[in-house]
Amino acid sequence: MVVTMATGYSQEIPTDTSTYTLTLKQAMVSKAGKPVAAMTVNDGIPGPTLRFKEGGYAVIYVKNEMDEETSVHWHGILLPNFFDGVPYLTTPPIKPGETQKYEFPLKQAGTYWYHSHTMLQEQSGVYGSIVIEPKEETLTYDSELVVVLSDWTNQKPHNVLRNLKRGNEWYNIRKGTATPLNQVISRGGFSAQLNFWKQRMESADIADIYYNAFLNNGETTTEYPDFTPGEKVRVRFINGSASSQFWLTFGGKNPMLVSADGLDVVPIDHNKTFIAIAETYDFIVTIPQQGKLEIRATVQDGSGQTSTFLGKGDIISAPDVPRPDKIDMMMKMA
Template identity: 40%
Template sequence: MTTLINRRRMITSMVGLAAAASLPVPAWAKGTSLPHARNGFGELSGEEINLSIANHHFMTSGRMGHAFAVNGTVPGPLIRLKQGQDVRLHVTNKLEEDSSIHWHGLLLPFQFDGVPGVSFPGIKPGETFTYEFPIRQAGTYWWHSHSGLQEQAGHYGPIIIESAEQDSRYDRDYVVLLSEFTPIHPHEIMRKLKVGEHYFNRTMMIATEGEMSGEMRRMWGEMRMNPRDISDVTGSTYTYMINGHGPADNLQLAFDRGERIRLRIINGSAMTFFNVRIPGVPMTVIEADGQPVDPVEVDEFQIGVAETYDVIVAPQDGSHAIVAEAIDRSGMGVASLTSHSGHVATPPPLRETPTLTMVDMGMMDHGAMGHDMSGGGMDHNMRDTSKLPGDVKVGPGLDMVAPMPMDRMDFPGLGLDKVPHRVLRYTDLRAARMNPHREVEREMEIHLTGNMERYMWSFDGKKFTAVTDDPIRFGFDERVRVKLVNQNMMAHPIHLHGHFFEMVNGVDHMHQPLKHTMVVQPGGTATFDLTANEPGDWAFHCHLLYHMHAGMMQVVSVRPFPHEGHH
């Protein structure tokens, strides 16, 4: 008991210090008694749904801290809807700060999209806001706060929209919502990243330096980069969760012998890419981001922040570990899929941390650098801004240029390109339903830019605060091909609100898979075709929460052009 009280006292004082450094101290940080949030979620359905956002304590796997819980749980409730219904969601904000809910992946009128300052003013303390819209689609989605950094602290939950058509391919259906919990307040994490973006990576750096050859060490040092700087925030502070349960909770998902099970896997984390596998059990991918794809059987896949994949599995009798291993291998979320109540599957050990390569810097190989490796040219080559288009702003917010960015849609994700089993690639995805045929009318390029040392992130070198008056403009119903060019060494999951775009992944254009979030690999490019047929102003951003918060966001404005030829 004393340990718990001491830990509570310590966390309260840490949170207090973090808050005191910036804003007036909120009530929850003054040691005020707060209710404990329950781990996991209940379910709500129907045409009228009530949600309430409030301060809570939360605990899992021995870590405890403050949470923004919705209806008293972390994650918040599963919202189950039916295609074709109308819904009214009444959201009450019991916090001392503004809040919001964004319905991630849902097609709806833009004023109900839930992004403060873009599509509505936000929900003030003590107020209730009603979201009202028809349900136009089916599939697996999720919801989360779009205010400050609340999403990191528990303010998110799953959405299932049942199709009007019956699906006889499975007997049972589970949500597998992946996320993280940390006792450190999100604003304190942001402060630490600003002070030094390696803050949560120190042990990884030391390990790497010991393994590298002298030449490699000198090369990375010359570029002022760390080949294991893969995740900005790691298992040193995060507990990785499945459905609100850390590994120590022994979460079990029951099944009966011979059943086929649909797992709706949602990456609802703030900052973590996960490698998902069930050792010994193949997974058949049937949907990506809620949209049907031709079935693809794999043994593992990497899921970017905010993506969803639905898979069908047919496990043998017994217990099987559902493993969501963080991309940097600093921890994992674990649950047991079991036909024997009380039996907990043993997860595999963590694998070795992967290391970034020349390709992740946008270089084919050493020779592509055009400079002698031992000279001082490498650093110059990585920062040669003369190759950038004129509309990319060059300044302190841009400290790296990929010399030869190339299409990496076929790359399965860092650490999964050398494994012996089958791994999902974007190039494996093919839309199950045919897309309407449309010729591309216009092409554009958007550069993903940043300064990792200063923790500045942007599109085209411009932070969000500097570009709100100059949105990305699309004419209503215009067909545009957008090429995203990643100028740095981190994978970025890029999300467009209010639309599905078609990934240009090499399949015939009538079957390009529909997505709302797409990972752009380090030093690589990724392209999508968009028919801009949802009018209004929409957020467009990196879904790594601290990247968005640091400026990697834009507004996409879809409306009729005032006169012909205005692009």
């Protein structure tokens, strides 16, 4: 096995060192009705959660068992430039059959994630979560759960890109978010449509791609029945999507928002939170005395959703998020 390391890089490794090995493979995966070619991290999508302690030291081996080069970027982590993981910019790509060693001190705490920075591999499944526990915990909760949001297409990612370059409305039509011309005219928006056509735009643009499914922790719906009534759960959300943004809504009482992008915030009770691509948010939710709590992630253009359920019993549904009015948006934008 070839091990690629930074030439001349040396540092005394602390005793508080956490070591992981991530193995990237190509596999047939079924997430939305049929098996398609994908990429896995340690045989899963998403990859495993990497847990560290603030002030410690991380050593991560990434093994490339695919037939193409790859990379892993540690999103939001403060580290030496060489280990940032952007191929040909900061870090050499990991060639087929090679292993890249990453090592860096852990200077921060919070919720972060990792993903490929090579071509369209993130869309194919190369992503996972990172949790760095603080030296001193300032929040009170009983347990925690990591939820990685993502989008899934049964198409080859390169075919998706090829279709986007054609500039057609096929994806909007496929997912029911197109703006038919007769409806535009009936609502007095024809001049706005002409304005958009002049700018080589079809209609108000929210999300470009049709996805077969939206996932949390690799599934369209996940159940966590072992949480007990009254238990306070820190739920760490990561939007690991390739191109989808979500509204997070919670059933029952409003959750407490405690962290954003790895940084603690003044705790506030808050429902309906917008989470953009690559963002992370931490909430503390209290499991209801009766029923299971739904946490729903609704994609921004209203074309789909994914739900997480905590607890047991009848569903305590999360609030609906209405589909946006794209014709109205277009008229305002024009």
